[in-house]
Amino acid sequence: MRILHTSDWHVGRTFHGQDLLGDQRQVLAALAELVRRHAVDVVAVPGDLYDRAVPSVDAVGVLTAALGEIRAAGAQIVATAGNHDSAPRLGAFADFLAAGGLHLRTAAAGVGEPVLIDDEHGPVAFYPLPYLEPEVVRRGFGLQGRASHQAVMTAAMDRVRTDLSGRPGARSVVLAHAFVVGAVTGGSERSIAVGGVESVTADVFDGVDYVALGHLHRPQTVTDRIRYCGSPLAYSFNEAGQSKGALLIELDAAGATTATPLPLPVPRPMAEIGGTLAEVLAGYQELVDHYLSVRLTDPVRPLEAMRRLKAKFPYALTLQWEPPAGAGDPDVESFGAAVAAAASDAELIADFLDDCRGVGPSERETAFVDQAIGLARAGAAVGR
Helix, strand or coil, rough: CEEEEEECCCCCCCCCCCCCCCHHHHHHHHHHHHHHHHHCEEEEEEECCCCCCCCCCHHHHHHHHHHHHHHHHEEEEEEECCCCCCHHHCCHHHHHHCCEEEECCCCCHHHHCCCEEEEEEEEEEEEEECCCCHHHHHHCCHHHCCHHHHHHHHHHHHHHHHHHCCCCCCCEEEEEEECCCCCCCCCCCCCCCCEEEECCHHHHHHHEEEEECCCCCCEEEECCEEECCCCCCCCCCCCCCCCCCCEEEEECCCCEEEEEEEEECCCCCCCEEEEEEHHHHHHHHHCCCCEEEECCCCCCCCCCCHHHHHCCCCEEEEEEECCEEEEEEEEHHHHHHHHHCCCCCCCCHHHHHHHHHHCCCHHHHHHHHHHHHHHHHHHHHHCC
16 A cells, blocks of 8 residues: 655744745645555545634635545545644544545544544554643543643553554554654644653553554654654745755554655755845855845944845845844943933934944934934823
């Protein structure tokens, strides 16, 4: 059986205010093309299909279209809820959708009940484990006292192994949304720790042939049979250098697996650049269509820096001013003396601007300050 392992789509996510639905539409369509090209039987999605519990109408449309394209390409889909998803909303009409080849398992009560899909060698039991919040599910799992991620995942896998023991010869795949010890975060994940340790050990997944993990956005191998495929898009500048894609898992008749990374297109690359504003504006022509994080090193904070950057780099998203050591540092004593010696409000504001950015107000700014001070005084006089 050929399984395409993909996760953490986060449909509806924005990136520093930038709408990513167009990028997500493009990369999810590429997943359907991978299904077609590699004759994939099942697409496994272990959580975070949406980025928020109540997705926008447009996000629902993008996800619906993507799932439809994957089904049309010939694969069945097995998916579960992540910590970003609303399990009840995502799992609505699951029984009806299963008849069309979309198997959504999002409720903790259904843990241990497999989705059975046959190939020429017999059945493969897929066990989707939704994100399990310890304090929410501990009673349903019969756990006493305060629960942990390790305890609830152990209880969930005990149910899986119990069911699997009654299916001799069946191969098994677990989908889990979890942080497994030894793995490394990508930089854009939301922590799942609520008053406790969020990680689980890899040995809780003993006894199954393959574990398709979701939650961490960096693709990585925990063991040969326990893997994260990572997110299909970079969602942080920390992820700019990561190779994004999906994993093609081939499961043979004996349950042995091979994993092949399959790259996905990058709709708009990310980059981090730095220098003085003049240097940045004069260079980096090859990055005009990238999402950019810009670090400016001017000794004096440049005026309207982001506006000037966006005139050349329309996808500049973040800006930091990091002057050379000592430059731009506030001189508390001199500013305090200026406050004491200031003859007027206008002088105080001028001294403040000079102290913060290394240059006093321009003529236009001075006129604006004078007008604002006049209006404030007039308002105060009327209030008396």
